[in-house]
Amino acid sequence: MSYEPTVMRRALARLERRRDHRERRRFELERKLYAEEPRLGQADAALRRTMAELAELAVGGRPVAADGPEISSIRARVEELQRERAGLLAGLGYEADALDDTPACPRCGDTGWVDGQMCVCLKGLCAQEQLSALTALLNLTDEQDFDRLRLDVYSDQPWQGQSRSPREQMHRVVAVCEGFARQFPHYPLKNLLLSGGTGLGKTFLSGCIAREVSRRGFSVVYDTAGSLFAAFEARRFARDAGEGRQARDDVRRYLACDLLILDDLGSEFTGPLAQATLYEVVNGRLQAGRHTIISTNLSMDHIAQRYSPQLTSRIGGLYQELTFYGDDLRFKQ
DSSP states (O other): OOOOHHHHHHHHHHHHHHHHHHHHHHHHHHHHHHHHOHHHHHHHHHHHHHHHHHHHHHHSSSOOOTTSHHHHHHHHHHHHHHHHHHHHHHHTTOOTTTTSOOOSOTTTTTSSEETTEEOHHHHHHHHHHHHHHHHHHHTOOTTOSGGGOOOTTSOOSOOTTOSSOHHHHHHHHHHHHHHHHHTTTSSSOOEEEEEEOTTSSHHHHHHHHHHHHHHTTOOEEEEEHHHHHHHHHHHHHOOSHHHHHHHHHHHHHHHHSSEEEEEEETSSOOOHHHHHHHHHHHHHHHHTTOEEEEEESSOHHHHHHHSOHHHHHHHHHHSEEEEEOSSOHHHHO
16 A cells, blocks of 8 residues: 555654644643642652663663562562552542553554554544545545435436446446445456546546545545646656656656546647556556556547557456446536
């Protein structure tokens, strides 16, 4: 799982703010209780000195038996101070661990990582930040959810040149998209091509998929084909180290995310660089076993006319095409 750098930075910043907030609250409570009961502060200071003494013995040059009299004496003092401290806190109406630096996440100690792997707490923050970013890009609303999807807006009348009515076709399309999102990444179909005219719900369904997959804890990047090509062009022609680093981060987000949703394919200028870029993305993600959804107004036949045979063979052979047709819903509404 690879979240884009901006999402990761925002999630880590939230984690750090949580730690700072918890430490400030603990410090303020400590100061308040020390003022109410000065002996509590003295006991804590004595406890810290005693623990330091124990640590010095443990790392000192001369051998000291773990069950010897010196260690046993220090441990006895520690236990006595801890009992006194607990009694003082109880007298003030607090639990014995009220002033302890207890992390919100016991798995990672609020660092966000466990044995080099992302902790569930950081994954949750990343998912929230990612959904926030997707909401801005896709203009997501609460309506863009499979459970609230309405198909009665599509015509149930026969459609010229098609064996199903638009509504029947959308039942099939939605069933595939919902299965893809809710079973991700284990759905039998790994890559989807959403093709059809404007105003038929391709972007809406992309939003439903993005919301569900992101909510389930996977990294999702949504962007237009034009933005993707611009990022790859910037990587190639970066003029300084800062530009180059940003361009590489932008490219990495397209290649490394769990799910890439590429919108509006075909609206870009199809020059040699765009052809090479699209092939790099499609082929690279296929080889890495990562999942991609491409949304386009082009049919598979038009894709074959516009793009290289190598790219066409990969999209045609390894993507499931879902065709949208019917009246433009924006005009109907």
